[in-house]
Amino acid sequence: MDLMIGSRPWTELAHYAEGQTMADPLSQLLAGRDWLMADGATGTNLFNMGLASNVAPELWNTDRPDLVRRLYRDAVDAGADLFLTNTFGGNASRLRLQGAGHRVRELNLAGAAMAREVADAAGRKVVVAGNIGPTGEIMAPIGSLSQARAVEMFHEQAEALKDGGADVLWVETISSEQEFRAAAEAARLADMPWGGMMSFDTAGRTIMGVTSAQLSALVERLPNPPIAYGANCGVGAADLLRTVRDFVASGNERPIIAKGNAGIPHLEDGHLHYDGTPAIMADYACLARDMGVRIIGGCCGTTPGHLRAMREALETRAPGPRPSLEEIASRLGGFSAVGDY
Template sequence: MRISLYDLLTQKPLLLADGATGTNFMNMGLEPGFPPDIWNLTEPSKPQTLHQQFVDAGSDIILTNTFGANAPRLKLHKAQDDTYAINKAGAELAGQVAEAADRPVVVAGSVGPTGELFQPMGEMTMESAVAAFKTQIEGLRDGGADVVWIETMSASEEIQAAAQAAIDCGMPYVFTASFDTAGKTMMGIAPGDIHGITKDLPEQPLALGSNCGVGASDLLLSTLAMTAADPNAVVVGKANCGIPTVLGKETIYSGTPELMYDYAQLAADAGVRIIGGCCGNAPEHVAAMRQSIDDYIARNEAGPRPTRESLEATLGALVNPPLEAGAVGRRGASRRRR
């Protein structure tokens, strides 16, 4: 069953997104350095299997296997000419799983950063960035994606370029940034300022928020700043599953399903409406978040708004805390009952 993200947001107080792509693909044999996006054409059963596992775990939203499927990144593997085909196939594979589900599932077309820097630090211009993202998003649109999901961004210009490309393609969009540098993105975006990034564009996002970064505590601290800055915004929180440790070719994440259960409860109390997992989150972690969200809704009573202290007590210490004191402000309006 397919549904638009807008409609699903009107029907449910909290939505569950999926988990990790790359770290789960490594368990399926993905070699380090190989772009998983190409599997949409060469190993389609593998991304489709992962999508099915996430739907079976309870995800309301599944992200296509297209995070790095833009021409600048694919060029590193001499696959830039396949940009449209890889994205179209990625949306089709996820769409087949969504259509076979016994409940509404949204297919979100994943769009990650290009890896390029904008002028004057690099060679990318707004025009070239929009063009690169437009080719990718045309493939996602034509493959049947329901929404463009711009994620793990660090530069305002790149968010604006991807959003403009989505608008040019007639697609609704969501965007998230990674706040992994002392409470800000690598390019200096503060979480409380994220709402203004697309203010001059003709269409605004259906949701915005944070993903990836470092630990779950750090991510929720960033979402607290977002919900404090705009209590009415639809905020996304897709946290990594604890802290990674590299052991040879393998990356192990410290988080357990129990930790992600607690994370989902705290995210809901922080005002996050779209909850999910990023790196390290396997289907069992997503299933724990599904149970957490269902328990939260059934309880019909929100807990206290989290603080830095309560986040650290439950999820562990901040890995890369903000430099400024008072980074999390008070919410400007009363919180709606969940």
């Protein structure tokens, strides 16, 4: 008889935790739960608090720590089991655009330390995910960013997030295999468990042409595979779940992450508004769960109100059969591209 850990057999757990220590909180939560809820948007919610569009959100880690703490607390209060640090663009390349390239360690350390405080005060186990986004540069040979420099930038950020108290690294919105590999190497150098996501746009590819099947294969070839992998952002929740279907079909049994946008953005009075209602995002969350997604959250446009609706739906609606593409389209508003891909 197989040894059980939480509600899952050890053999299943070992498959996705290979190379990772059971001490990390994300693996512990995954071992005992069928699904976890991640947080929502960072930028959208900070913009709603008054962040100007020309200011890097990471600067608020020192300039407006009260509002960054509120961002974190709002996610926890809405039911998130995992929330991201306000450090998505906290690498040297992106911060240099704000004249803050020398502040990588300071801003990442501050963002993670505040998150650690909020998580520790939650009264339950909540995972702090040290957020790492793309460098903003194009990797060689198409662009000028070398693999070594990409690893160096990601590693600098990873070490600061680790020292600030992050439980795992959360690499997201990546578009190229080379940059994904660089982030994976940085996680190895920092000796940190990690999760990795790419962003798939129209026709199911990243802007650099990577398919969901290619990502599923890539994570298994890495020397230090992520605890979980998946997709975030992209076009909308329906398209993201079509990508998830391909992850499932790949045969890769590593836990899947889905962090979809709250609908499609529209420009109104000079501001972006997303058309995904809390009810639609609640449907998205349950559809993702029924597809086998283990970590479910929102990306752009997802507010605490959306998260509360998602959590309630996940806890009160009984699991159902794996949804068809037709059901996904009918409940979430259709796909951006006609036909299958």
